Amino acid sequence: MMDSQVRKYHPVLWIAAITATVVLIIAGEYYDRTRKIVTLAEQAESEKRFADQAGYLIDLAEREPWRKEYLPEIAYAYFLSGDFEMAVLWYEKSIDENPLVFEDEFRYGKALHELEKVDPAGLVFRELGSLPDRANDEYYQLVLSQRLICDLEGAISTLKTWEKENNPADPRLYYQSGLIQAVLDPDSAKIPLLAASNMSPDFRTRLEPLLQILESAELNEGDRWFQTGQALFDLRELDLAEKAFNQVVETSSGNWDAWAMLGQTRQMEGKDGYADLVRALELNPQSRLARYFLALYWREQGQVEISYKYLTNLSEEEPAESLWQVELGKTAYSAGDISAGFEHFQAATVLDPVNVSNWQVLAEFCIGNGIDVDGVGEGAVQKAVLLAPKDPISNDLMGWLLLTRSDFDNAMKFLRASIEGEPAFARSRLHYGQVLQGLGDLESAREELRIALALDPFGVVGLTAGRLLEQYFRDE
Numbered sequence: 001m002m003d004s005q006v007r008k009y010h011p012v013l014w015i016a017a018i019t020a021t022v023v024l025i026i027a028g029e030y031y032d033r034t035r036k037i038v039t040l041a042e043q044a045e046s047e048k049r050f051a052d053q054a055g056y057l058i059d060l061a062e063r064e065p066w067r068k069e070y071l072p073e074i075a076y077a078y079f080l081s082g083d084f085e086m087a088v089l090w091y092e093k094s095i096d097e098n099p100l101v102f103e104d105e106f107r108y109g110k111a112l113h114e115l116e117k118v119d120p121a122g123l124v125f126r127e128l129g130s131l132p133d134r135a136n137d138e139y140y141q142l143v144l145s146q147r148l149i150c151d152l153e154g155a156i157s158t159l160k161t162w163e164k165e166n167n168p169a170d171p172r173l174y175y176q177s178g179l180i181q182a183v184l185d186p187d188s189a190k191i192p193l194l195a196a197s198n199m200s201p202d203f204r205t206r207l208e209p210l211l212q213i214l215e216s217a218e219l220n221e222g223d224r225w226f227q228t229g230q231a232l233f234d235l236r237e238l239d240l241a242e243k244a245f246n247q248v249v250e251t252s253s254g255n256w257d258a259w260a261m262l263g264q265t266r267q268m269e270g271k272d273g274y275a276d277l278v279r280a281l282e283l284n285p286q287s288r289l290a291r292y293f294l295a296l297y298w299r300e301q302g303q304v305e306i307s308y309k310y311l312t313n314l315s316e317e318e319p320a321e322s323l324w325q326v327e328l329g330k331t332a333y334s335a336g337d338i339s340a341g342f343e344h345f346q347a348a349t350v351l352d353p354v355n356v357s358n359w360q361v362l363a364e365f366c367i368g369n370g371i372d373v374d375g376v377g378e379g380a381v382q383k384a385v386l387l388a389p390k391d392p393i394s395n396d397l398m399g400w401l402l403l404t405r406s407d408f409d410n411a412m413k414f415l416r417a418s419i420e421g422e423p424a425f426a427r428s429r430l431h432y433g434q435v436l437q438g439l440g441d442l443e444s445a446r447e448e449l450r451i452a453l454a455l456d457p458f459g460v461v462g463l464t465a466g467r468l469l470e471q472y473f474r475d476e
Contacts, residue, residue, distance in 0.1 A: 034063055050081035054090075068097045072104045079107050084114040102128060102138065106145075113149055122151045129158030136162070136170045143176050147239055152180050171199040175207070179235075182210065182228055183243040190214050206235060222252050229261060238269045256280040260289035267297060288314065295327065304335040322352035326361055333365070342371060349380070356387040356394065363397045367404065377401070392422035400431050408438040426455035430465050437472065446473045 041056035054077035061070040075090035091108040094100060100108060109124035125146050129139075139162040146155035159177045162170075178193030193211055197204040210231040213224060229244030242265045248258035256279075263276030274297060280290035295310035308331050315324035329344030345365050348358040359380045366377030381401050384394040395418035402411035412435050418428040433448030449465045456462035 034060065037063070045077070048080075050077045051083060053077040054081065054083075054086070068094070071097060072100060076104065076107060079111055084111040087111040088115065088117075102131065102134065106138075106142065110145060113145070118149050122146070122149055122154060125149070125151065126154045126157065129154060129161055132161065132165060134162075134165075136167050136173065139167075140170070140172050140176070143173070147176075147180070150239065152184055152243075155180055156184065169195070169199060171196045171203055174199070175203055178207070179210075179232065179237055179240055182214065182232070183240050183247075186214055186224070186228070209234070222248055222255070225251075226255070226258055226261075229258070229265075233261065233265060238265050241265050242269065254283055256283035256287045257289050259283065260287060260293055264289075264293040264296070267293070267300075273297075292327075295331070299331050299334055302334075304331050307331045308335075320351060322348040322355060322358055325351060326358060329361070329365070338369060338371070341365065346376070349383075353383075354387065356384055356391065359384040359387065360391075360393050360397060363401075367397070367400055373401070373404065390417070390421060392418040392425050392428060395421065396425065396428040396431060399428070399435070403431055403435055403438075406438060408435045411435045412439070424455055426452045426459070426461040426465075429455060430461050433465065433468070437468075442473070449473070 037056050037059050041053050041060065044050070044053035044056060054074050057070050057074045057077060061067070061074065064070070071090060071094035075087050075094060078084075078090060079087040088108065088111045091100065091104065091111065094104070095108075105124060105128055109121045109128070112118075112121035112124065125142060129142055129146070139158060142158050143155045146152070146158060155176070159173060159180075162173055174192040174196035178189045178191075178196060181189035181192065190211065193207050193214070197207050197211070210228065213219070213227045213231055216224070219227065225244050225247040229241045229248065232238075232241035232244055242262065245258050245262035245265060248255055249262060252258070259276050259280035263273030263280065266273030266276065277290055277294050277297060280287050281294065284290065291310045291314060295307045295314075298304075298310070299307035308328070311324055311328050311331060315321070315328060318324065325344045325348035329341045329348065332338075332344060333341035342365065345358075345362040348355075349362055352358055363377055363380035363384055365371065366373050366380060371377065378401060381394075381397045384391070385398050388394045395414045399411045399413075399415035399418060402408075402414065412432070415428055415432040415435060418425060419432060422428070429448050429452035433445045433452060436442075436445035436448060446469065449469050452465035453462045453469065456465075
């Protein structure tokens with residue numbers, strides 16, 4: 001009886017067993033293939049091949065559609081690859097499934113900005129700026145992003161959210177609040193600026209001129225706006241300086257110096273300020289600022305003869321002003337006349353020997369071009385360090401000089417001091433990377449070169465860093 005039942009169901013058991021075996025084989029192959037794609041994605045990420053990483057993650061998302069966490073990971077990979085259009089697409093797919101966490105929504109806003117979708121980016125940043133319980137650095141990065149899209153009111157709103165939190169006091173955020181209020185509501189700017197000054201000696205030194213302007217009772221409104229713009233310009237807070245100078249020309253359209261400063265500010269922002277410079281010259285053909293900035297403009301356009309003419313006239317009018325010798329030197333160098341450039345740079349140090357920038361320019365010219373490095377070059381470096389021992393440029397120049405002599409240990413000391421004083425100084429990062437390479441610390445060297453490249457992707461420093469990375473670290 002038992003044997004007959006076994007024989008009766010024997011085909012069914014075999015079919016079930018075969019089916020189970022096939023399922024196990026397919027499942028095993030599926031699992032193995034999935035693990036291989038995960039490994040490829042991880043390898044692509046480690047090698048910074050972010051577009052490839054995104055492709056592998058898309059494969060995983062298609063194989064495992066129930067795993068929604070892949071969506072923001074794909075978007076982030078595209079973000080890192082620089083494909084902001086695809087980043088936005090995948091962030092929006094992710095939003096359709098689940099709300100984004102702060103970091104991903106912030107990147108979503110930045111990707112929108114990169115695509116020049118300013119209004120949508122602004123809405124994203126404002127939403128994030130209203131969120132409590134964020135770290136100081138998150139508020140700070142958000143404020144900087146809002147400034148980039150000229151949403152100053154949104155930045156102030158974010159800062160007010162931060163002020164309501166019980167986070168530790170942060171001089172960077174007080175600094176941002178004070179600067180922005182200096183062009184939105186000057187009477188409200190002094191409190192945060194004083195707070196930043198009291199918390200940071202560096203901010204105290206930098207903000208003293210602006211505070212003096214805001215506290216002065218002797219300035220009329222036009223002069224106050226102009227001097228505020230100058231102070232912000234000197235701080236290289238160009239977006240805010242532009243707004244201050246705009247305030248001047250809107251209320252006093254005949255102020256040629258304000259038009260000149262507005263034009264140069266726009267030029268330095270990467271905008272077109274030429275029309276403003278011409279307007280300044282039309283109002284006053286003898287305007288010192290207009291002629292100076294037009295000289296810089298034409299030199300940047302490669303029209304060195306026009307630039308040289310403006311600067312020569314200014315030098316003849318003010319023969320004791322070392323600035324004109326510096327600019328004449330730069331113009332001569334742009335034209336390929338190295339000998340004339342050298343003479344002008346030396347002349348500047350003779351006219352104003354206590355001006356550290358004159359020595360720095362001369363030192364950079366000598367080291368960069370290999371001209372009398374052990375004589376005039378070394379003397380200029382030493383003078384720059386003597387006049388400004390804590391200045392990042394002075395320390396970088398000394399480190400650079402020692403680097404050319406393969407004195408890596410001593411070069412490192414000066415370059416560290418330079419980076420501590422200005423972490424975003426690309427040239428110091430490049431030189432520090434070269435010193436680390438000379439000392440055999442290749443991993444740290446590669447990281448410093450990458451930082452230099454990121455800080456100056458299209459400039460001479462960045463191109464040099466990229467070439468070194470390609471030459472020495474291509475296979476790492």
